[in-house]
Amino acid sequence: MGYKKAARTFSIPQSTLEDRVKKVRQHGLSPALAAEKSLGRFKTVFTEAQETELVNHILFLEERLFGLTLHNLRRLAFELAERNNLPNNFNKTTQMAGKDWLYGFLSRHRNISLRDPEKTSIAQAKGFNCTAVSKFYDLLNSIYEKHNLSSYDIYNIDKTRVLTVANKQSQVLALRGKIPRLKDEFLLLLKPA
Known part of the structure; x- marks a missing residue:
């Protein structure tokens, strides 16, 4: 099927279809990866799977009564990005992820909230x-x-x-609706x- 017919059949602009096919052929990307659309100029540092793993780690620690503070989470994110050689714009001198990353992370994962531990x-x-x-x-x-x-x-x-x-305890990250406890x-x- 040609570009023109495929564009009409699937209601996709022909130029977009040509660009995506070009990415697959020239850069060796998978069709699914080439079809991904990134909105805006900013990209997240971690993949969805990595962020899900980070959320699970936060909840794992909170279950065992060791809640992470925002400061700890920012340090953990920096360390995770550095160990995996992920491109990032985190602060190298303080070795922490920025507040913008933190607020974006918390907005993407609404099931985590900041709580005062008992x-x-x-x-x-x-x-x-x-x-x-x-x-x-x-x-x-x-x-x-x-x-x-x-x-x-x-x-x-x-x-x-x-x-x-x-x-005086710092606030910790916990599952939304749950009161974290410290031992x-x-x-x-x-x-x-």
């Missing part, structure tokens, strides 16, 4: 019972196996002298490999 002990948050303790140790064992950790890589700091929840009983530190 001070909550681990007993209140999880219900200190056999099931909760068992779940904690199952999670700990899976982290042991996943990261190939030994006993000297893990530190347990209880609340006798170390405060893990400050009087203040103990902190488990893992030594990076």
Whole structure:
């Protein structure tokens, strides 16, 4: 089928069709990628899949009572872009994504919102019972196996002298409609490999 007939059949301007076919032939792009239309001059740094993974990571941390602040998210985005060699205009001196990126990210992912965390002990948050303790140790064992950790890589700091929840907390990112809780009983530190 020729350009003219295809343009008439699918109600596409002939010049647009020719441009997309040219992209496929000259640059070796897949037809789906060549057909993508980017609006405006700004492009997102991460793909949809990468942003979804970032959202899942935020929710994963929030489920485990370690909410990310906006500052932490901007640093994480910078680190993710640098490690994946993605073109970006993030600030290299502060090593953080910009506020424009942050607001765009939050507007694209409306299920995440900024919340004030409640001070909550681990007993209140999880219900200190056999099931909760068992779940904690199952999670700990899976982290042991996943990261190939030994006993000297893990530190347990209880609340006798170390405060893990400050009087004034920063707002954290959480699932919209859910009240995030911070634990203040103990902190488990893992030594990076």
